[in-house]
Amino acid sequence: MLSFKAKRIVFFGDSITEAGAKPGGYIVKMGETLAKKGIADQYELIGAGIGGNKVYDLYLRMDDDVLAKNPDIVVIWIGVNDVWHKQSSGTGTDADKFEKFYIAIIKKLQAKNIKVVLCTPAAIGERTDFTNQLDGDLNKYSQIIRNIATANNCDLVDLRKIFLDYNLKNNPENKEFGILTRDRVHLNDQGNQLVADKMVEMLVK
Amino acid sequence: MLSFKAKRIVFFGDSITEAGAKPGGYIVKMGETLAKKGIADQYELIGAGIGGNKVYDLYLRMDDDVLAKNPDIVVIWIGVNDVWHKQSSGTGTDADKFEKFYIAIIKKLQAKNIKVVLCTPAAIGERTDFTNQLDGDLNKYSQIIRNIATANNCDLVDLRKIFLDYNLKNNPENKEFGILTRDRVHLNDQGNQLVADKMVEMLVK
Amino acid sequence: MLSFKAKRIVFFGDSITEAGAKPGGYIVKMGETLAKKGIADQYELIGAGIGGNKVYDLYLRMDDDVLAKNPDIVVIWIGVNDVWHKQSSGTGTDADKFEKFYIAIIKKLQAKNIKVVLCTPAAIGERTDFTNQLDGDLNKYSQIIRNIATANNCDLVDLRKIFLDYNLKNNPENKEFGILTRDRVHLNDQGNQLVADKMVEMLVK
């Protein structure tokens, strides 16, 4: 008889991930999908999202909230607040500091042989013609994350691209929200399902 | 013998237009182009640009700086500071107020039978993949201006589109500046020439 | 029998003044006080406040909302949003532009022989030790207004000083709100009463 150990995956992020661990959230939906595939027992999914978090908040709390859980895989999904708070409260994150803290988190995880998966920030506004106020910065920070993923051999779930592609097909009226988000940022049911599907694809490949 | 009156054109804007009236600037280059075409005497070109101006600054000074000059045509080129100052000093212009002041300027000019030409803000950064920090807002405010032009029967010089198209062809390295601007915003020689060419096209058609 | 004409006073401002014209508001309370004094028929009080207004919004709408009403006196109370919006949305007003627009409004009113009364912005937060985030700028803009009042021979209701003095006596716990405001900015009943009292003092002297 084989000994068996489920892969423990921590989802490390902000309010989107905090909601993702609640009923209807993308982490819960992932569990449902894995169950349908009959492989639910191979994965243990743990939410570690806190509303309002920026990259340096993750760095500050990673010992307690991630390392203490001994994960096999950590999925980092951060960046919306780093950009958004520049405009809403003057407390966003400089691009160079964003990169520095992001890499510091990855290094600490990889030093423990934890596999790290990165995500780009999906959206602050769903318009597809790049007229959402913060599109420029979101694109810039997404590009920073893509470069970090390449340089550090991390898998990437490019949610920014995934959301844009989806909206180009499904948002013909160029609405600000209502397609994948309920308020330009936070996921509606369709958004949670899309993220769950893409996350499962990334895991089970 | 026919009496003759040159068309008086006031260029109403910010630091880009202030520089445009100086040697090498786009207004001076327009004069040179009109001279080459042998039609320099048909146009009187007057610069009315002041550094740091936002749309409401134009509104405040339009009596003194524009109406007092009895122009036939006014070319309005504003918007960069309305977007930029949000980020650099917290004193940009709300989108709805931008629209309100812009329309108020047009109404006052049209009430005097002055022809009004609108321009979209060209660039804050020349990257072509929409990773310049303020691209989202610049695209949004450009769209507002396009809509105002249509609704108020104004000619439009869509510099935002003109610059992007030019950079897509001539900025293969995706540089932030150096193609049409010397610092992401202010025009270099090539930028002044491109704007001059497009302005002359709009006038002489 | 003497012909008689009540003094028409327009209160020109932002959301604080918009609320001031509603039941319980400072303008309504002024009317009640004037009635008690038996001089209600000597004054006609008109609210002209619109939420979110900054100084340049007043300038844009002063023809329609103030001059069209042929007032004898205009009380200008503006400045909170000019400071606040720097922090909340990046769309506050530069100090030099604030002064320029403020003076332009006064000049237009004085040119019609309208008496102009200025007010300083009362508060964004009621702490008395200058630890409210925007105290520095509020003090600065208040000083600009005091200087404008002196230079242009306008009466001044120095609400910034009045509120601070009141809080020094009545806010021993250094609370952020709840003494004269209900939310750091907008007046509660006590705040409306204090403003009404000081406005009446200024009128009836």
Next chain:
Amino acid sequence: MLSFKAKRIVFFGDSITEAGAKPGGYIVKMGETLAKKGIADQYELIGAGIGGNKVYDLYLRMDDDVLAKNPDIVVIWIGVNDVWHKQSSGTGTDADKFEKFYIAIIKKLQAKNIKVVLCTPAAIGERTDFTNQLDGDLNKYSQIIRNIATANNCDLVDLRKIFLDYNLKNNPENKEFGILTRDRVHLNDQGNQLVADKMVEMLVK
């Protein structure tokens, strides 16, 4: 013969401290003062300031730049950029996050039996009537630091108060800079001397 070990003190901060370690800087002046007192060999003073640093930058680099040096005492002087960058680039630090990171740094140092000394941010502008734009926030963050010092049994060099008291006596014209700073923030010779004097007082008591 007694074995002897000088106390190693690391000054941990931003551009003010970076300059403090250069000729004419406050750390160099401290060394000169200690030499005059004949106790220079009892202290080893090490600068660890980096321009633009905010509290979370200190947290990120404290292992390499502070702990690796095995200090006996760490003097933390941070906060100007946490406040300033809100206004200048939209990347300041939220008050609650400022407190959280500050305490995290102290806890890590105290866990190694390192004595921790805190400083309040001295000034962004030297006006004494609290009309410097960021005075409100500077006062607020200074109060946070004072409370942290009390709660964590740390010595405090209250530079905010020291600078204000000095300016109340020596800045009768209410100048923005030129008394203790050369540009509202960075220390001139007099400023470096005042800080050096107060730091030595704190050490040698």
